[in-house]
Amino acid sequence: MEIVHTINDVLLPRVIWLHDVDTTVAGFAVLRFPNCRGALDATHIPVRAPEHQAAHLMNRKGYCSIVLQALVDHRACFLDVYAGWSGRAHDSRILRSSGLFHRLEAGTYFPWQEFTVGDVPMPICVIRDRAYILLPWLMRPNTGKPDQNQARFNDRLNQARNQVECAFGHLKACFQCLLTRLEMGEWNITEVLAACCVLHNVVERSGESFLPVWMAAEGQAYEQPRTAAIR
Numbered sequence: 001m002e003i004v005h006t007i008n009d010v011l012l013p014r015v016i017w018l019h020d021v022d023t024t025v026a027g028f029a030v031l032r033f034p035n036c037r038g039a040l041d042a043t044h045i046p047v048r049a050p051e052h053q054a055a056h057l058m059n060r061k062g063y064c065s066i067v068l069q070a071l072v073d074h075r076a077c078f079l080d081v082y083a084g085w086s087g088r089a090h091d092s093r094i095l096r097s098s099g100l101f102h103r104l105e106a107g108t109y110f111p112w113q114e115f116t117v118g119d120v121p122m123p124i125c126v127i128r129d130r131a132y133i134l135l136p137w138l139m140r141p142n143t144g145k146p147d148q149n150q151a152r153f154n155d156r157l158n159q160a161r162n163q164v165e166c167a168f169g170h171l172k173a174c175f176q177c178l179l180t181r182l183e184m185g186e187w188n189i190t191e192v193l194a195a196c197c198v199l200h201n202v203v204e205r206s207g208e209s210f211l212p213v214w215m216a217a218e219g220q221a222y223e224q225p226r227t228a229a230i231r
Helices: 001-016 020-028 050-059 091-097 101-107 147-172 186-205 210-220
Strands: 036-046 064-070 078-086 125-127
Touching: 020 036, 020 147, 036 078, 036 101, 036 147, 064 091, 064 101, 064 186, 078 091, 078 101, 078 147, 078 186, 091 125, 125 147, 147 210
Parallel strands: 036 125
Antiparallel strands: 036 064, 064 078
């Protein structure tokens, strides 16, 4: 834990932060989603909770977990991480409690940039799945029975949003302790999660090779709960 604390104290502010916004926007444009500044999602990390805390941490799939929320760029690197909520919490509640949400609501997280599609102004946006309400800066797929244009929009959004799924997949494949039940105090869990995210960014940005065989361990992982969509 001493090493973990040192990683977070020294490296976290240098490695997990909003940087080179123009490159990120250009990267998502290559993925066919313009003026996107990041992909947002959450994943459950299994934990072994004391008996008196088990009900508090139990998620929809019947195991105890801590939620890791992350915003990632077009290269599946973390721009912002937020961990510590129990697996019982809804994604929307977790997002609303985060500093990222308040900065995005206030318009202070991203530098302002005008962008138009045809003659329609398009705000700076973050993309995610259906588990959260639509906001001026938060785009999600169309729900219900989308028409052809809406289906095309959904396909492009989901293609861009796959970067956050890729980030979580690589994170857990490299740090396979996150696939099994972590046995440590809640405070230590959040510190370990943050340190793993820091090291993930270091590895990804250094161009280290990721071996697909590492993903085989995901077959032993606990099934992720599906968060109900907000309509």
